[in-house]
Amino acid sequence: MFRYRMIVEYDGSQYVGWQRQENGPSVQGAIEKAILSASGDVVSIRGAGRTDSGVHAMGQVVHADLSREWSPFKLQNALNAHLRLAGERVAILDVTSASEFFDARFSALRRHYLYRIISRRAPLALEAGKAWFVAKTMDHEVMHAAAQTLVGKHDFTTFRSAHCQANSPVRTLDRLDVTRSGDLIEIRATAQSFLHNQIRSFAGTLKLAGEGRWTPDDVRAALEARDRKACGPVAPPDGLYFMQVDYPDVIVDRRQETETTDDDDDLS
Amino acid sequence: MFRYRMIVEYDGSQYVGWQRQENGPSVQGAIEKAILSASGDVVSIRGAGRTDSGVHAMGQVVHADLSREWSPFKLQNALNAHLRLAGERVAILDVTSASEFFDARFSALRRHYLYRIISRRAPLALEAGKAWFVAKTMDHEVMHAAAQTLVGKHDFTTFRSAHCQANSPVRTLDRLDVTRSGDLIEIRATAQSFLHNQIRSFAGTLKLAGEGRWTPDDVRAALEARDRKACGPVAPPDGLYFMQVDYPDVIVDRRQETETTDDDDDLS
Structure with a gap:
């Protein structure tokens, strides 16, 4: 598995929120579909914050595990191309390789x-x-x-x-x-x-x-x-x-971190 | 006739442009309809600039002649209420009484x-x-x-x-x-x-x-x-x-002005 960290912008008005739900299109679902189209991987991504319906993002942070290694540059372009084709109001602003210890939600400072x-x-x-x-x-x-x-x-x-x-x-x-x-x-x-x-x-x-x-x-x-x-x-x-979202310069192991960090959701 | 000067904001993306046209909804038409709904007056308004389809405005200036006197405050609220009801992406930011010599297009400096x-x-x-x-x-x-x-x-x-x-x-x-x-x-x-x-x-x-x-x-x-x-x-x-749009502090007579000012359109 190859983990990638992504910074994501979206217009939340046409989504039921960040999180995949039964009752309509979600931002998470839109990105997961784009990853499937680009890579063939069926993934479940995690975001730093589970924003509600109508809430926007200029810097949501996400991690995703893909089955093969990508150049971050190519992955960003491929995802943006698929998001655009699908008419999504979601853009991937940045992609970087991330360590397995990076968790978009639990590593957040x-x-x-x-x-x-x-x-x-x-x-x-x-x-x-x-x-x-x-x-x-x-x-x-x-x-x-x-x-x-x-x-x-x-x-x-x-x-x-x-x-x-x-x-x-x-x-x-x-x-x-x-x-x-x-x-x-x-x-x-x-x-x-x-x-x-x-x-x-x-x-x-x-x-x-x-x-x-x-x-x-x-x-x-x-x-x-x-x-x-x-x-x-x-x-x-x-x-x-x-x-x-701010993260530590050295991303700590998630298992260590859940002991010191409150693991509640960020559902603002 | 009572002349009013209005400052108008619009999202141009759903309009064929400022000017009333056969081929679709215009900003001018939206405001004229709101004036009709609010006052019963069938008017032809003039804007300082005839913006193209898709062009936005934060400060288009318009003049309109109404058959009765309005408080500018009430006129603004009535027009905004009708624009909102009609689902228009047009907002009247300001209304003031104007002299008969004020022309949104030809008085512009x-x-x-x-x-x-x-x-x-x-x-x-x-x-x-x-x-x-x-x-x-x-x-x-x-x-x-x-x-x-x-x-x-x-x-x-x-x-x-x-x-x-x-x-x-x-x-x-x-x-x-x-x-x-x-x-x-x-x-x-x-x-x-x-x-x-x-x-x-x-x-x-x-x-x-x-x-x-x-x-x-x-x-x-x-x-x-x-x-x-x-x-x-x-x-x-x-x-x-x-x-x-900037205008002279003392609005000059339009007939005088057309002699000194180039009367070409502003179709940026």
């Missing part, structure tokens, strides 16, 4: 997400499906202040989906920054892993702060309530982008 | 366009239809140097479509800047008016310079040839965005 909000009066024409349209005026500085109450190691029960399968609601949020450029408000989130719907729950709650309906202290109180009902409305998937 | 190229190995997933995908490596500094040979007042016969209806091929190009940010190369063009396909002809020619196939001197020679056959391949509409 940090995951980086971006949530985009466009705050203006007019609905979105060019950015439809690519950002959350919010007609109200928002104060991004209040949003940023509120976000800082969430950074650090906390029980994030308030901000995870009722369907979240993680064993523990405790996560360490490294970064949650809110910036603005014109009508565009960007929320950048970094953590080793996230709970299901965590970033969309943050975005929906921070919107309330941006509109002046919640203070940063209200956001802190929601966190401390450890109660799903204390969360603001979950923001739509359209604005969420899986941006980047 | 300067038009600003952006052409976006994404230069990378992988096809576009998130930006499909929103930029020109170029698989080759491009040197944007050479492109910028080549672009400077086109700035100024010239006979642009080389860079206009055979279908261009303008009386004169002479235009004054105020600005043609090429910048890069990562994979994204942006060409920004400003002039009082452009010839049909002028910016897409520039973009296709500058691509040859960026790839090292043409030198800046070759681009200058193409301009000086004043021959359509000397032009590089015309770039696709996907990358072109009509960004902004």
Whole structure:
């Protein structure tokens, strides 16, 4: 077996999500089909994050085991050609050979997400499906202040989906920054892993702060309530982008790592 | 009659272009239908630029004459609601009352366009239809140097479509800047008016310079040839965005203006 690491971009709007499912086309399925067409190998690939339906990616990371050795350059071109032929909105940005100890999901040190909000009066024409349209005026500085109450190691029960399968609601949020450029408000989130719907729950709650309906202290109180009902409305998937995954320079053995790393899913 | 000036954003990919035509849906038609639905008025609106099929806009400017007075705020909301209901990819970003002497096309002092190229190995997933995908490596500094040979007042016969209806091929190009940010190369063009396909002809020619196939001197020679056959391949509409139109602070009478301003179309 020859393992390859791939960096993947996709427009999530036409997919049921990253993961292969019965109810429709998935990004995982699209890439697995392209691998089958290119190589004849029936594979099951693993992604660093199991993004929901409608969530986009600029830097999803995947590993795949193929039966023969490929030049990464040729493999990338072959997969992109098959994805394009199949009309998929998926592109393989990079392919590298990887050690057998590299696991796209379990070797991940940090995951980086971006949530985009466009705050203006007019609905979105060019950015439809690519950002959350919010007609109200928002104060991004209040949003940023509120976000800082969430950074650090906390029980994030308030901000995870009722369907979240993680064993523990405790996560360490490294970064949650809110910036603005014109009508565009960007929320950048970094953590080793996230709970299901965590970033969309943050975005929906921070919107309330941006509109002046919640203070940063209200956001802190929601966190401390450890109660799903204390969360603001979950923001739509359209604005969420899986941006980047960091890995150790020396990829450790997966069996060692599962002992030190929380193995819960990243279902933001 | 009450005249209104509107700033319009659209995703051009599903339209035959700005102008109402027999062969399919137009942006002009979509807005005129929304005006009819909102006001009952059958109107013929005028845009500052007659963009081609597939060309996008972030700041097309339009004027429309309505039979009764509206609050600009209410008119904007009503038009956006009707556009949304009709499934149009058109949004009215701003509405203001305008004097009868304001003409979106003939009062324009300067038009600003952006052409976006994404230069990378992988096809576009998130930006499909929103930029020109170029698989080759491009040197944007050479492109910028080549672009400077086109700035100024010239006979642009080389860079206009055979279908261009303008009386004169002479235009004054105020600005043609090429910048890069990562994979994204942006060409920004400003002039009082452009010839049909002028910016897409520039973009296709500058691509040859960026790839090292043409030198800046070759681009200058193409301009000086004043021959359509000397032009590089015309770039696709996907990358072109009509960004902004500048008008005089005091809008002059249209009848005065047509004497001093070239009244040719802006069909970039």
